Amino acid sequence: MRGGSQPFLMGCNDGHTYVVKFRNNPQHVRILANEMLTSHLAMLIGLPVPGRAFVEVSPNLISGNPLLKFEVAAREEQCAAGLQFGSRFPGAPSHTLVVDFLPDRLLRRVSNLASIFVGAYVLDKWTCNCDGRQVIFHRDAEQSRAEYSATLIDHGFCFNDGEWNFPDSPIRSLYPRRLVYESVRGLQSFEPYLSRIENLEAAELEEGLRDVPPEWCGDDPQQLPRLVERLYSRRRRVRQLIVDAKNSSLKPFPNWH
Numbered sequence: 001m002r003g004g005s006q007p008f009l010m011g012c013n014d015g016h017t018y019v020v021k022f023r024n025n026p027q028h029v030r031i032l033a034n035e036m037l038t039s040h041l042a043m044l045i046g047l048p049v050p051g052r053a054f055v056e057v058s059p060n061l062i063s064g065n066p067l068l069k070f071e072v073a074a075r076e077e078q079c080a081a082g083l084q085f086g087s088r089f090p091g092a093p094s095h096t097l098v099v100d101f102l103p104d105r106l107l108r109r110v111s112n113l114a115s116i117f118v119g120a121y122v123l124d125k126w127t128c129n130c131d132g133r134q135v136i137f138h139r140d141a142e143q144s145r146a147e148y149s150a151t152l153i154d155h156g157f158c159f160n161d162g163e164w165n166f167p168d169s170p171i172r173s174l175y176p177r178r179l180v181y182e183s184v185r186g187l188q189s190f191e192p193y194l195s196r197i198e199n200l201e202a203a204e205l206e207e208g209l210r211d212v213p214p215e216w217c218g219d220d221p222q223q224l225p226r227l228v229e230r231l232y233s234r235r236r237r238v239r240q241l242i243v244d245a246k247n248s249s250l251k252p253f254p255n256w257h
């Protein structure tokens with residue numbers, strides 16, 4: 001697949017197909033932890049994310065498949081065997097059309113467009129997603145008149161990649177097509193997601209810890225519970241982060257006066 005982490009599309013023995021990010025990807029081992037934890041957070045507040053999975057890749061598959069390697073600068077590196085992160089492809093690849101971008105005319109027709117993007121914005125401010133917002137749009141490949149559905153992907157740079165700090169900035173985490181924010185009139189437009197985050201219990205966040213293997217956390221896995229504590233204490237700052245973005249020079253919300 002495209003992307004800085006050089007993920008692979010793999011058929012798995014649960015019958016589904018996954019976009020798999022490997023532990024020794026060219027970005028950072030922690031992007032696997034970031035994907036797993038943020039997917040848990042997105043589900044907690046009711047946002048659409050792909051099914052996620054632990055994908056066990058055997059040494060035999062790696063040694064028997066010369067394509068399973070990364071290109072880093074001028075050299076190649078074999079993908080590691082073992083436990084990797086899988087983001088489920090939304091259907092059978094032969095019958096499902098998936099695109100990263102839609103022209104505005106089709107974008108306006110995506111079901112639940114405004115809700116998904118304002119919800120994603122709240123999630124991204126909370127987790128300090130240092131990447132732009134990314135989604136996939138998908139529909140049945142044979143039904144050209146069917147509506148596209150949107151699903152949130154790529155949470156590798158939440159918590160600032162492998163840094164696990166929160167360098168908040170009003171210009172981060174926006175989607176490049178601003179029409180997705182046209183419905184925003186004020187803080188109330190970020191509901192119900194904003195209140196859901198503010199009212200989360202610590203135990204609900206801690207449940208996400210169980211899904212993150214220590215080997216996805218880099219040199220210091222002990223930082224993971226600390227990361228979750230910081231998320232808990234940041235819950236009530238998200239409101240102000242959105243106001244800061246509204247007042248920034250980028251003016252992302254054209255209808256919020």
Ligand SMILES: Nc1ncnc2c1ncn2[C@@H]1O[C@H](COP(=O)(O)OP(=O)(O)OP(=O)(O)O)[C@@H](O)[C@H]1O
Pocket residue numbers: 001002003004005006007019050087088089090098099100131134136153154155156
């Ligand atoms: N669950 C999924 N179903 C279908 N396609 C997906 C899925 N997840 C990712 N993709 C596709 O794979 C591409 C790469 O995924 P992703 O953006 O997560 O990787 P990345 O390496 O983190 O990218 P970046 O360079 O933005 O950091 C996406 O642009 C998208 O087209």
Ligand SMILES: [Mg+2]
Pocket residue numbers: 003004134154
């Ligand atoms: Mg990406």
